[in-house]
């Protein structure tokens with residue numbers, strides 16, 4: 001017999017119809033043997049597609065590709081070791097959800113797959129309607145409906161398999177998210193494995209890392225041959241394992257399986273319509289309400305609003321304590337040290353600057369706690385699922401939602417990991433649009449800015465204001481993305497699966513760890529980066545000082561003044577000194593541009609500093625407003641000082657909040673954009689695009705407000 005051109009392997013759950021399909025494909029041309037060394041039956045035969053002989057191997061029936069049973073191991077080793085040109089996964093259409101578990105594992109492995117959607121007759125009888133084209137689009141592989149018993153669909157199946165085999169495409173593993181904890185660990189392990197060989201050119205590093213996390217004995221045994229790598233891997237694996245265990249109260253294997261099912265649920269919800277009632281599990285029942293077309297979005301908005309209420313009411317008192325503490329600290333230091341640059345640096349630069357940022361730790365912490373509850377319970381995935389429908393209208397989809405959420409979709413995120421999360425978007429244009437949309441979100445660093453301005457000018461309306469700002473940021477992000485998608489980034493949309501992992505009850509320990517991890521990052525940033533920039537900003541706002549004869553003139557006037565005028569004179573002197581410093585000159589130079597927005601020179605300086613990190617806006621404003629005051633008795637916080645300043649008002653504050661929300665992403669975000677897009681072009685574009693939009697909006701808000709008599 002002539003040699004076969006291609007090899008097809010048949011995989012599938014037991015009783016999905018593999019043998020029936022095998023017989024229909026090969027007829028009598030088959031022989032039976034054993035896999036070497038084991039008593040698992042091996043059937044092989046030859047099929048013909050237009051005179052092309054094709055070798056067909058019937059793999060043992062399995063539910064999974066773990067290494068638990070002999071059958072699973074044999075099936076997996078055949079695929080990995082023999083690398084068939086295509087695997088036909090025989091899926092029982094009447095039991096789709098369960099059968100897709102193996103399909104997803106095959107896709108994760110990366111082998112080219114064609115799905116035989118078998119038992120279509122049974123599925124139809126049961127009233128299950130499957131949108132085959134949609135299923136194929138979502139899975140990203142050909143899907144052919146078959147009835148193996150009657151031979152229906154066999155020709156089409158063989159044709160599709162032959163086509164895929166012919167293409168000889170390299171394996172392309174499906175990347176799905178297993179949640180933030182597993183994903184982070186997975187990435188770390190993948191990096192180690194990429195450096196360290198044992199892929200043997202057969203499977204990719206992420207898959208190996210996944211198997212390590214799943215505790216796959218076979219893969220661990222393989223690694224035993226690489227002692228050096230194993231030595232590096234083991235402590236990381238242990239740490240990741242322990243972290244997942246303590247935060248999610250489950251081993252990685254269980255979490256990974258949950259997310260795999262979440263992926264399948266996301267597919268089935270979209271592609272399958274079941275007429276008669278099917279058995280619903282706990283998560284399905286909750287989802288009847290929470291992902292309902294009408295009730296879902298209403299509930300989502302209520303949840304977000306409730307979170308803001310909770311965050312502000314819970315943090316109000318502790319934020320007050322911290323503000324009081326820093327005010328006490330600065331007046332104490334002020335009383336202890338003689339007047340001079342050291343005192344000024346410590347009080348105005350360090351304590352008022354960094355304190356202004358640290359004062360918001362309770363607010364940030366409660367926000368992170370709320371986000372941890374959403375993530376750990378599985379509701380965050382539902383929010384993304386609901387938003388996905390809206391996002392498609394704006395040319396974004398799928399993981400865009402995840403990115404926007406991570407970037408601060410409900411306030412309190414960070415654009416840097418959000419831009420990295422966009423990696424899972426396969427469509428390059430949608431990915432770019434997502435990266436450009438992320439900086440509009442209200443990241444954790446913008447929160448203190450809002451916090452100060454809301455406290456100063458919108459007291460008592462904390463939750464409503466933040467809710468409004470959230471809505472505005474989403475609307476702007478989506479419009480900005482839509483604009484790009486219909487101009488620079490015009491193109492088709494590709495389908496994307498929204499994962500719906502089962503609901504879990506968050507554990508207290510898990511919530512505590514997740515909240516603390518992020519809060520600590522904020523505190524650390526305040527103590528390092530923000531501290532450093534605060535000192536620089538203080539220096540820029542202190543030097544060069546006034547010329548000596550100038551100082552002498554002021555002092556003479558002060559000496560001559562009565563006690564009533566003295567205070568005013570002191571403030572005027574401080575103003576004159578500030579105005580002459582490097583920052584003062586820069587800020588005033590910028591006033592030409594920002595005056596129509598209502599920003600004074602201090603705000604300009606703060607915004608320039610905010611390019612390094614948005615928290616710097618608060619610390620710089622705090623320093624600038626504390627430098628103007630030379631009174632140890634004065635222990636007001638920044639919000640009180642702004643509220644008392646006649647140059648400020650609600651309209652100005654609102655225009656500034658909009659500007660801060662939208663203008664140039666911070667420097668780390670720009671660097672990450674450069675890294676992820678591979679060019680400075682997009683990084684610079686985001687700076688210009690966002691700043692231009694911010695300028696236009698703030699101008700409209702401020703001038704419009706004034707025209708309406710609001711400011």
Ligand code: GDP
Pocket residue numbers: 012013014015016017018019020021061118119120121122146147148149150
């Ligand atoms: P395997 O365990 O995957 O090899 O499954 P088999 O090929 O042995 O099939 C299991 C049972 O399902 C047998 O009784 C088949 O006749 C039956 N079967 C296979 N395909 C179909 C189909 O498309 N429709 C129906 N109604 N029955 C099928």
Ligand code: MG
Pocket residue numbers: 015018019020061
């Ligand atoms: Mg069989």
